[in-house]
Amino acid sequence: MSYEVLAQRWRPQNFSDVVGQEHVTTTLKNQILSERVGHAYLFWGPRGTGKTTVARIFAKAVNCPHRVRETEFDTIQTAEPCNQCVFCNDISQDRSLDVFEMDAASNRGIDTIRDLRENVKLSPATCTYKIYIIDEAHMLSTEAFNALLKTLEEPPPHVIFIMATTEHAKIPKTISSRCQDFDFRHLEDEKIIARLQLIAKEEEISADLDVLTLITRQSEGCLRDAENLLERLVSSAGKDLTTDAVEQIIGLGSSALLRKLTTAITERDISKSLKTLNDLTKQGTDLSQCLDQLIGYFRDLRLLAIDGNLSDLIQSPQSDLSELKQKAEQMSVSRLSRIIKILMHTDRDIKQYGYPQLQLEAAFIQLNSLEEGIPLQEIVDKLSALEQKFDAAGISAPPQHQFPSSEVDPSDREAAAAQPLFQTRRKPASSSASDFGKDKVNTQSKEQSVTSASSGLNVPNPSPTPQGSRDLADLTLFWEGLKPKLPMKLRYGLLEGSVPTVNGTNEVKIACSPTHLSMVTEEDKTLITNILTQEIGMSVTIELVALDTVPESASAQDATEKVERKTPLMRRVEAQDDPQLKTALELFDATVLETQ
Numbered sequence: 001m002s003y004e005v006l007a008q009r010w011r012p013q014n015f016s017d018v019v020g021q022e023h024v025t026t027t028l029k030n031q032i033l034s035e036r037v038g039h040a041y042l043f044w045g046p047r048g049t050g051k052t053t054v055a056r057i058f059a060k061a062v063n064c065p066h067r068v069r070e071t072e073f074d075t076i077q078t079a080e081p082c083n084q085c086v087f088c089n090d091i092s093q094d095r096s097l098d099v100f101e102m103d104a105a106s107n108r109g110i111d112t113i114r115d116l117r118e119n120v121k122l123s124p125a126t127c128t129y130k131i132y133i134i135d136e137a138h139m140l141s142t143e144a145f146n147a148l149l150k151t152l153e154e155p156p157p158h159v160i161f162i163m164a165t166t167e168h169a170k171i172p173k174t175i176s177s178r179c180q181d182f183d184f185r186h187l188e189d190e191k192i193i194a195r196l197q198l199i200a201k202e203e204e205i206s207a208d209l210d211v212l213t214l215i216t217r218q219s220e221g222c223l224r225d226a227e228n229l230l231e232r233l234v235s236s237a238g239k240d241l242t243t244d245a246v247e248q249i250i251g252l253g254s255s256a257l258l259r260k261l262t263t264a265i266t267e268r269d270i271s272k273s274l275k276t277l278n279d280l281t282k283q284g285t286d287l288s289q290c291l292d293q294l295i296g297y298f299r300d301l302r303l304l305a306i307d308g309n310l311s312d313l314i315q316s317p318q319s320d321l322s323e324l325k326q327k328a329e330q331m332s333v334s335r336l337s338r339i340i341k342i343l344m345h346t347d348r349d350i351k352q353y354g355y356p357q358l359q360l361e362a363a364f365i366q367l368n369s370l371e372e373g374i375p376l377q378e379i380v381d382k383l384s385a386l387e388q389k390f391d392a393a394g395i396s397a398p399p400q401h402q403f404p405s406s407e408v409d410p411s412d413r414e415a416a417a418a419q420p421l422f423q424t425r426r427k428p429a430s431s432s433a434s435d436f437g438k439d440k441v442n443t444q445s446k447e448q449s450v451t452s453a454s455s456g457l458n459v460p461n462p463s464p465t466p467q468g469s470r471d472l473a474d475l476t477l478f479w480e481g482l483k484p485k486l487p488m489k490l491r492y493g494l495l496e497g498s499v500p501t502v503n504g505t506n507e508v509k510i511a512c513s514p515t516h517l518s519m520v521t522e523e524d525k526t527l528i529t530n531i532l533t534q535e536i537g538m539s540v541t542i543e544l545v546a547l548d549t550v551p552e553s554a555s556a557q558d559a560t561e562k563v564e565r566k567t568p569l570m571r572r573v574e575a576q577d578d579p580q581l582k583t584a585l586e587l588f589d590a591t592v593l594e595t596q
Contacts, residue, residue, distance in 0.1 A: 005227075005228070005231050006199060006203070006227045006228070006230060006231045007224050007227040007228055007231070010195075010199055010227060011053055012050070012053055012057065013057065013060075013081070013083050013092065014057060014080045014081065014083070015028065015029055015054075015057055015061070015079065015080055016080065018050050018053065018054060018057070019050070019187060019191050019192070019195050019223055020049070020050075020185070020187035020188060020191045020192075020223070021049065021050050021054065021184055021185070024043075024054060024182045024183075024184060025054065027182070028054070028058055028061075028079070028182075029061075029079035029080075030079075032058075032061050032062060032067070032079040033077060033078075033079050037062055037129075037160065038160070038179075038180045039152075039155045039159065039160055039161065040152050040155070040160070040161040040162075040163075040178055040179040040180065041055075041058075041160070041161070041162045041163070041179055041180050041182060042137075042163050042165070042168075042171065042175075042176055042179035042180065042181050042182065043055060043162065043163070043164045043165075043182050043184060044164070044165045044166070044167075044168040044171070044181070044182070044183055044184065045166070045183055045184025045185060046166060046184070046185075046186055046221065046222060047166055047222055047224070047225075048219075048222030048223055048224030048225050049184040049185065049186065049187065049221075049222060049223070049224075050184060050223070051164040051184050052101075052133065052135055052164055054184075055131075055133045055162040055164060056091060056092070056099075056101075056133070057081065058131075058162065059091055059099050059129075059131040059133070059160075059162075060081035060083070060087070060088045060091045060092070061079055061080065061081045062128065062129050062131075062160070063087050063088075063091070063098070063099075063127040063128050063129055063131075064081040064082055064085060064087060064088055065085060065087065066082040066084070066085055067079065067080070067081070067082070087126065087127055090126075096126075096127065097124075097125040097126060098124040098125055098126060098127040098129070098130045098131065099127070099130075099131045099133070100119075100130075100131070100132050100133065101133040101135065102116075102132065102133065102134050102135065103135050103136060104134050104135060104136045104137050104138075104139040104140045105135075105136045105139040108139050108140050108141050108144060109141060109143075109144060110141065110143040110144050110147050112144065113140075113144045113147040113148050114147060116132065116148075116151075117147065117148075117151050120132070120151060120155065120156055120159045121156065123158060124158055128158070129158055129159070129160050130158055130159050130160070131160050131162065132159065132160070132161050132162070133162045133163075133164065134161070134162070134163045134164070135164050136164070136165060136166070137163035137164060137165045137171060138165045138166070138167040138168075138170035138171055142172075145172050145174070145175055148175070149174055149175070149178075152175065152178040152179070153178055161179070163175075163179065168183075185221075186220070186221025186222070187221050187222070187223055188221075189213075189216045189217070189221075189315065192216045192219060192221075192223055192226050193209070193212050193213065193216050195223060195226075196212045196215060196216070196226060196227075196230060197212060199227065199230065200212070200230075203234075203239075204239060205230070205234060205239045205241065206239055206240045206241060207230075207241040208243075209317070209318075210243050210317045210319065211241045211242065211243055211246050213315075213317055214243065214246050214247070214250070214252070215229050215230055215233070215246070217296070217315060218250060218289075229250075232249070233245070233246060233249055236249050237249065243255065250286075250289065251284065251285055251286035251289055252285065252286070252289050252290070252293065254280075254283065257276055257279055257280050257283070258280075258290070258293060258294075258297075260272070260276050261273060261276040261277065261280070261294070262294065262297055262298075262327075264276060264368075265294075265339070265364065265367050265368065266327055266330065266331060268368045268369075269368065270364065270365055270368040270369075273364040273367075273368060274361060274364060274365075277357065277360055277361065277364065281357055287350075287356035287357060287360060288347070288350060288356060290360075291343060291346065291347050291350070291356075291360065292347070294343055295340060295343050295344060295347070296315050296316070297316065298336055298339050298340050298343070299315075299340060300314035300315060300316045300324055301324060301327055301328045301331065301336055302328075302333060302336040302337060302340065304324055304325055304328035305328040305329075305331060305332070305333045305336055306333055308325055308328070311325075339367055342363055342366055342367055343363060343367075345363075346359050346360060346362075346363040386587065386588070389586070389587050390587065482531065482532070482535060483495060485531055486527070486528070486531065487527070490524060490527070490528070495510075495512065498510050498511060498512045498513075498547070499511040499547065506538060506539060506540045506541060507540070507541055507542075507543065508532060508540055508541070508542045508543070509542075509543045509545060510528075510542060510543070510544050510545070511545050511546070511547040512544055512545070512546070512547055513546075513547055514546040514547065517544060517545075517546055520544060525542065525544065528542055529541065529542050571595040575592055575595050
């Protein structure tokens with residue numbers, strides 16, 4: 001007899017042998033016992049979780065004549081197949097005339113479904129039911145699904161359809177609504193390990209818990225994958241399996257190197273991380289597998305950092321538990337979460353763009369530059385303390401402006417748009433000395449109140465602006481906005497570095513470079529006057545004068561030179577004596593680092 005692989009040899013033959021799908025097997029057994037068997041079933045879930053196996057067991061159970069046994073005192077009814085009668089043996093060995101297993105990936109056309117519709121009309125040859133198992137049902141074409149609709153809706157009483165798929169979303173709603181839905185789930189690691197331990201014991205395979213844990217983690221919740229991997233390891237390394245042999249065959253890399261790599265990441269040692277990664281690459285390690293191990297390792301660290309009693313949830317071997325707890329105490333949960341996030345993004349980039357070693361090197365550089373984050377509660381406490389300091393200093397936040405809820409009147413908007421961008425202040429026609437003094441006092445009081453409300457500190461009032469000329473800041477802003485409208489020769493020639501001032505009500509004096517002033521024509525002056533008049537909204541006259549090359553006052557120049565001669569220490573001492581700076585330093589608990 002030919003050799004049978006472990007996955008086939010240890011394939012469940014009863015509902016009780018199925019691992020990890022109790023929610024499915026219990027329902028099916030109850031239907032069989034209560035004789036409420038449906039006419040169509042849809043089994044869906046990940047690969048290697050028992051969909052086709054359960055379908056075969058179900059086919060044996062509904063056709064087994066020995067499910068009901070008469071005894072001397074009672075009648076015993078069970079939902080399990082006997083696996084001894086001719087019907088069970090024929091179905092197990094795939095030679096029954098009434099159980100058809102069809103692969104929809106290779107038989108997906110409408111012609112196959114038409115033949116099936118003709119065959120379902122025939123009565124079973126030997127069994128009670130004719131069972132049609134359609135594997136990978138999502139591969140059927142749209143026409144094939146449409147041809148199957150009528151048969152699924154009103155099937156003959158002796159026919160049961162069982163469709164299995166890994167892509168539930170690709171099954172049309174018109175099909176799934178006519179079937180009983182059963183979802184097969186990934187198996188828990190503990191159940192896979194228990195099954196592998198049973199197989200290893202019966203097959204006389206020497207494999208400790210660490211070896212079986214490695215195999216289970218590679219299977220990703222699929223028992224069939226775990227059994228096939230165990231078969232491969234036995235064929236390669238014999239029946240005495242060790243952790244080193246498993247890591248070398250699977251391509252996981254040396255445990256010592258992986259431990260060295262994780263230590264380098266936790267200690268922020270970039271050089272050590274990159275050298276260890278290079279050593280793993282030279283060993284022929286599958287870097288994608290290595291990355292999966294790193295994600296799992298730091299996931300275990302995060303669980304232990306949250307609570308040391310969560311050791312039952314970790315995937316690492318229990319022999320490494322004490323070392324994991326020590327490292328978890330040295331790292332914060334926030335940093336571990338950021339490490340996992342970076343590694344997961346790296347895994348995505350490797351799958352999308354390739355270059356695994358380059359991607360991992362960039363990730364390790366980023367990981368080793370991560371700083372410990374500040375906990376949110378600490379930030380809240382600092383803000384609360386700062387708020388208390390503001391309250392103690394008598395400083396409150398400026399009041400928020402209340403804007404009217406109603407819309408702006410269109411007439412007001414038009415009036416605002418018609419106003420010129422630049423207006424000069426005009427002297428009143430007549431005013432008494434008392435009115436002038438009153439206006440001056442009111443102006444100063446308003447400026448003082450605005451300054452106090454906005455800053456919250458005692459700031460000296462600025463000196464009043466002379467009433468006879470335009471404010472230089474406003475004039476400069478207007479002048480810079482006017483330049484782009486002038487010809488290029490004026491913009492970059494005459495008016496380059498020019499200084500405009502306003503004298504009186506409609507006189508503008510423009511100080512220009514003496515070199516460019518000699519080349520100005522009357523046409524240039526007329527052009528500047530017209531543009532300026534248009535922008536201001538009133539008739540103006542301009543006067544072009546030479547820009548003084550002598551400083552405004554020798555005292556100002558001397559003061560500037562005096563400031564430049566001050567040493568950094570002198571500037572720092574003067575800054576620390578500033579009352580506003582003192583208040584800010586006390587509020588924010590800060591120090592002066594540098595003065596310029």
